[in-house]
Structure formats: structure tokens, C-alpha cells
Amino acid sequence: MDSALFLDALANLFTVEVLLAITAGVVGGIVIGALPGLSGTMGIALLVPITFGMDPVAGISMLAAIYTSATYGGSISAILINTPGTPAGAATALDGYQLTRQGKGAKALAVSAIASMIGGVVSAFALLLLAPPLAQVSLAFSAPEYFLLAVFGLLIIGSLSAGSLLKGFAAGVLGLLLATVGIDILTGYPRFTFGTTALQSGIELVPALIGLFSLSQVLILAEGRDGATEAMTSGLRGRAMPTLAELKRILGTIVRSSGIGVFVGILPGAGGDIGSWVGYNEAKRFSKGPEKEEFGRGSLKGVAAAESANNAVTGGAMIPLLTLGIPGSSATAVILGGLLIHGMQPGGALFTEQADTTYAIMLGFLLANILMGIIAVAGARYLVIATKVPVRVLVPIIVALCVVGTYAVNNSVADVWVMLVAGLVGYLMRKVGVPPAPIVLGLILGAIAEKGVRQSLVMAQGDVLGYYLSRPLSLVLLGLILMSLLAPVLAKRMRRAVPQKAEVET
Amino acid sequence: MPENSVKPVPPAIDRRRFLRVGGLGLGLVGAAGAGGLLTGCAADGAASAGYPDRPIQVIIAYAPGGGTDVGARILQPFLEEELGAQIQIVNRPGGGGWAGWNEIVRAEPDGYTIGFINSPNFMTGYLDPRLGRSDVSVESFTPIANQVTDYGAIAVHPDDDRFSDIGELMAYAEKHPLIVTSTGVGSDDHYASLALSDRYKTRFSVLHNEGSSDGISDLLGRNADVVFANVGEVMSQHEDGKVKVVAVMRGGTERSPYLPDVPTMAEAGFEGVESWSSRGIAGPAGLDPKVVEILSAACRRAVNNPDHIEQLGSQGLEVDYKAPDAYARMLKRDDKSTRRLGEKYIWGPEAV
DSSP, X not given: OOHXXXXXXXXXXXXXXXXXXXXXXXXXXXXXXXXXXXXXXHHHHHHHHHHTTSOHHHHHHHHHHXXXXXXXXXXXXXXXXXXXXXXXXXXXXXXXHHHHHTXXXXXXXXXXHHHHHHHHHHXXXXXXXXXXXXXXXXXXXXXXXXXXXXXXXXXXXXXXXXSOHHHHHHHHHHHHHHHTOEEOTTTOOEESOTTOSGGGGOSOHHHHHIIIIIIHHHHHHHHTOSOHHHHHHXXXXXXXXXXXXXXXXXXXXXXXXXXXXXXXXXXXXXXXXHHHXXXXXXXXXXXXXXXXXXTTSOOHHHHHXXXXXXXXXXXXXXXXXXXXXXXXXXXXXXXXXXXXXXXXXXXXXXHTTTHHHHHHHHHHHHHHHHHHHHHHHHHHHHHXXXXXXXXXXXXHHHHXXXXXXXXXXXXXXXXXXXXXXXXXXXXXXXXXTOOSHHHHHHHHHHHHHHHHHHHHHHHHTTOHHHHHHTOHHHHHHHHHHHHHHHHHHHHHHHHHHSOOOOOOOO | OHHHHSSSSOHHHHHHHHHHHHTTSSOHHHHHHXXXXXXXXXXXXXXXXXXXXXXXXXXXXXXXXXXXXXXXXXXHHHHHHHHTSOEEEEEOXXXXXHHHHHHHHHSOTTSSEEEEEEXXXXXXXXXXXXXXXXXXXXXXXXXXXXXXEEEEEEEEOTTOSSOSSHHHHHHHHHHSOEEEEESSTTSHHHHHHHHHHHHHOOOEEEEEOSSHHHHHHXXXXXXXXXXXXXXXXXXXXHHTTSSEEEEEEOSSSXXXXXXXXXXXXXXXXXXXXXXXXXXXXXXXXXXXXXXXXXXXXXXXXXXTOHHHHHHHHTTTOOEEEEOHHHHXXXXXXXXXXXXXXXXXXXXXXXXX
């Protein structure tokens, strides 16, 4: 980008209309994200027609601002009431809610805001500076790699199951089974639909997520034995801003997770929901000793890892969108519609003839991330007041939000039933100590794994093993999978050889 | 019974006309004729008097932000102006679109609940017996107006040295297996490649995906050999030189206005393999002919509005207004070819 173009782009960006649109997008996005059931994708979709009459820079920047802010917004409800507002916020709930229970809700929110902002800013720079080469990486990813990535992701279950590995895997397998419901995409055969139209498109992720996390959480809250409320209110007195030492401790995690997020973002078949889990798992893997033990029990690193990763996905997902016209996530698929309406065809022309508009949008996205961080950090102290609401008021409000939010996704009563059943299942599972997170992970990754392995069978045309081994990225992923499977075993062997104090395996 | 309920003419004439023109295929004659018939019929009716006097619900069987939804929202203001009534767009995704289409079929035929149908994609949902919708057929809908016809496009990688035009591709595919993309079992893109293999014995292995962008990604990464998609889905990548569209699956020699450098299949010597994905407005069976007349007349003016044509054109989508009878013929034709290919290759006893 030369300086004349840069100045043109800035001139396009700093107009009243554009700045107002970005601010509206940030504030609206945070609210949409925080409400369970309302996701960024839906917010963007509903606003696309409104952008028809707007200047392209204002319109598209606003959509991008909603996208990144809603991703952050999902963490607010995840942290405060253990009900992730968006699928990408599910990993944040694990540690975020524990922090709230310990009275550190405001700090968790501030860390989430800072991590989200850094993740978003890193991805905005990746978009501005590295878009074309990174887009090529996304093309090297195809069915075999998606299969292996999903398998790699499923190994995360091991680290989600604080307590019993067996229960964690049982929940994960249940998620995988649920992922098989619906019309088989390779043969068109309806599986486990019981003759209903509602199940032909499978178990929808958002209703399942709201049920498993939000509704089951409400049922636990309603029991009144959670012991959370007292500690939560005491948290109001704690400071929101993390100390410099704390920030230093989580900075490495944020940078790593941001990188992971950008990478997952550029893959067309994987979005923020997967990015946050991978970021979370890698943060845990890289931690040692007591820090590692903290994960799942209220780790600031856990919150930072998940949140920087899912916001980094947003900029990453726009890379193949703008360079190749291939959306990297469901939200960017909707933004693509907005681009085309404004006569902006993805590809070379965006970076040559329309470069002043394109770069203005990218800079607008960068600005939106910074603005989001400022608003979110400033708001952390006040948002946490939500936890002061007595349980008997909070419970009906969340239940109402669960039902309305679920219905709003597809205007579907059937989805509400899925949510209610998932809520009941989630509640019973919590009662017997089975974590709900692996079910969601199985549901997300099961579909990707199945599609990947079956598509790769078509692509391999007979020689499956040879096909996988002939693809460099497949080899890398196979290596990663083997490493994570064997590392604990090898570590145990070595410890046995050199007698030491036994450490708890994850 | 669309041919009885749709058109404001006596059934006897109707059926003869249908048989005569229906055999001709696309039947633009019928489209022109319908315009005259619509204005020629002005009997008063109790049910339709004052229609529309309240908002009309338009059901979209896909999620907000998808192609059909965006197209409908572009049409919305034009149609509201022509009808003088409010249009409420209701998204009902799920069940491969059938959550929404079922709602259209089961709606009260009063003209206040209509929706978009996507042909031939929606037909698999009632033709495939495995999906258990044998109670629905093309007759369950009253066609009102077609909005867009997006023709099939066949794209290859620009650096592929095995073939650089449709003739070479077809010749190669007769001898060698190729991986071709599809946007799902029973999608228009699936039928497009099946139609080629059926007629020209090409050896295509179909790689089903959930959207055209997945297929394009696989083509760009050289993981698939040929993309079957629609003009609107590959136009920008073709203009950008990322993919090479070798043929548009359209009859006759008239090229797509959005891909003027690409020959049609018929032009390249491959007759009888047309494919399109159309979006149009339909209501439940048994819609009052006078309501249909009011709606289709408003749709004609709204769809043919130059601003509407231009806004869809920016996405490579070809606006193609069809009056109720011409639209009905297009649906019947899609129903017939879909049924034949589906039985032979997807759900029939010999299908693999």
C-alpha cells in the first residue's frame, strides 16, 4: 500500500457517516453477541439490506464491526452467567464463569475485552498486510485436512474433562452421534430424522448450545446450591483492570491464540467456534505446573486464549473473502452479499481499481476493534452489575432469553424443543458430573470430520492412505495428532525412568 | 392444479394451450400471451375485492443473508410500491428448505402468505421417496412469478493443461474420471453433471459440498477438477481470472450477459443439457385467480424495474420475469427432468 493510497483510504474512512456507522456497529454488535441466541451472523444478515442505501465504506465497515464486536459480546454472558452468547463464546465460559464465581467477574471481562481487541487488531493487520499469501494457505486445505483438523480438535476433549476422562469422552461421543442426525450430504439419505422435516437439517448448533449451557445452568442456579451469587456480588468491589504483571503473564497466550485464530479464520470450513477451542487447548498445553491446573477453575489465561482466538478469526475469515470471494465463516458469507450489492467483486479489482474503498474498509475494521476494546474495558465495571440481580429475577429472564433467542435463529418452534431437550440433558449430565462442553465440541467437529473423511474418499479415488500421505499439510496434521496422543504416554515413561514426584495427567 | 387455478381463462382453453406450448420447452410465447390474458380478464370477485388490504407474508426457505433472501429483500421495496401493501419477509430455514416450503404449501390460500421457491432444487425434497413427502408435488403450489433464472456454469482451473475449453473437457472426461463439485445431493448443480454424464457418457465422480464457495475453493486448490455452479456464483472469479468458465448450460446461442466471453453448451455443440437455478414467487394450491392476477401484474412491474434488474445484475443474477403460466410450464419441465435423473441416479433401484 503506497502512501497516496493510504491517504485516500483514510479520507474515505474519516467521514462522519463512516465513523457513526462503525460506532453503531460496535455497540450493536456487543449487545447482539451478549444475548444468547442472537449471533453476529444474524445481526449482519438483518442489517445487509440497510447497507444498500449507504456508502460502501460505511456499510461494509459497519458489518465488519458487528462481526468482531458480537464475537466479543458472546463472552459477556459466558463470563457473567455461564451462558455463552454465541457458539464462539463457549470456551470462554469454562474459566470466565469460574472467575465470576470467585468474585473476579469484572477482571475476567476486562481481560476478555483486551484479548478480543488484541486478537482483532492482529487479524486486522494480517488482513491489511498479508491477505494474498495467507489466502493461498486456505486453498491447500481440503477435505483430508479438515478431517484431520477435526480429529485434532476432538483431542481437546481430553483437556476439557477435568475430573473424569471417561465421562468427558462419553459426552464427546454423544456429541459425535448427534452430529450424524440429518440428511447425509453425500447420499441425500435422511438419518435419525424420525420422519420429521425439522431434523432433516440436523441438530442445529445454536439451540443445542443454548440448551446445554444456558438452560442447564439456569436449572442449576434455580436449585440455589450453586453458591455463586454471594461471591459474585463481592466481585463488584474488585478492580476491573488486570495488573501489569497479570497482563505480562497472559500476553504470550494472547499472541499465540491470535495467530491460531487468524489461521483457523482463513480456513473456509472452520470459524470462531473452532478457533476458540483450539486457542484454549493450546494455551493449556503450553502452560506448566500450577498454571495448567488452573484451567477450568478460573484461569485468566483460559479466558484470554479463547477470546483472542475467536476475535482473530474475524479478520482471518475476511482474507479469503476479499481475495478469492470464498467466505471463511458463516458471517463473512453474509458480508459477501453486502459486498456484491455495492458492486465490490472480491478478487484483484478490490486491491487495484477499488483499493481506496477496500483499504478504507480494512482500516475501518481495525478501528472497530480498537473502539470495541475501549468501550468493552470501560464497560466491564458496569456490566458486572448484572450479576447482582437476584437469582429469582435472573432465572426467568435467562429462560425467556433462551426461548426467544432459540426461536429467533430460524423462526422455528422445533428448535425450541431441541433447546429444551438439550437443556434437560445438560442438567442431568451436570448432576452426574459429565461436562457439557465435549458434547458441543463433538457436535461441531463431528460434522466436519464426517464430511472431510467421506469427501476425501471420493477425492482419493481408491488409494486413501496414499492420498493422505501425499499431501504435505495432511502429514503435518497427522504428526500433530500423533504427538498429542503420544506425548503424555512418553512423558510418563520418562518420569518412571527417572523417579520424580508424580504429576496429574490431563 | 396450477393450470386451472393460476390463469383467469376457462380450463378447456387452458389445457389445450398448455399442451401445445408446454412441448416447446421454455415457451416465451406463453409469457407474452399471459400478459394479454391478464389484462383481458376483469370479472369482479368477492374474495379478492380490495386485495391486498393488509401486509403480505413472504416466506424465504433460507437463512437471512443467503442468495434467495438478498434477492427477495432487493425486490421488496419495488413490490411494495406496485402492490400498495406492506411485504413482510419471514425466514424459515431448515430441513433443506422444506421448513419454509411446507409452510407455503399449508398456508391459507388467501394471498397473504406466499413465498419463494427455488427450482429445481426444491423438487428433490418431494420427489425423493426417502424424504417422505409424497403428499407434496408441483401441484401443491400456485406459481405467481419467476424472478431470477441463474444458468448453470461449468468452470475449470485456468492452469489446467488437460483441457481449456468445453470440447476438450468433454472429450477428456469420456476417457478419464474427473472429480466434479456439486452443492448437494439433488441440487441443480448435481443434476447438471448427471445430465452430462447421462447424455455424453462423461465419467464424473461427484463431490458434494454445502455451497458453491466450497467447490470453488477445492478447484482453486486443485483438489477438484471441475466446478458445477451457477453464473452468479462464479462470475467474479471468472472476471478475476481465478477460474475459467468454459460453458454456460443454456440452450440456444444467446450468451449470458454476465459472461459474454463464454459459449453456451448448445453453441459448443452439446444440445439438450440445459441447467438453471430459478427463484420465483408461489403461493399454496387453490389461490384465487384474481389474487394471482393482482400479484403477478405487480411482480411483473417490480421485477422488470430497471433498478431491480441492475441491483441483481451486479451479482451476476439474470432477472427473468415469467408470468404464471410460463412459470408453471418451467416448473413442470423441471419436475419432469428432475424426476427422470433422480430416479435413474439418486433414489431409484438402480442408483448407486
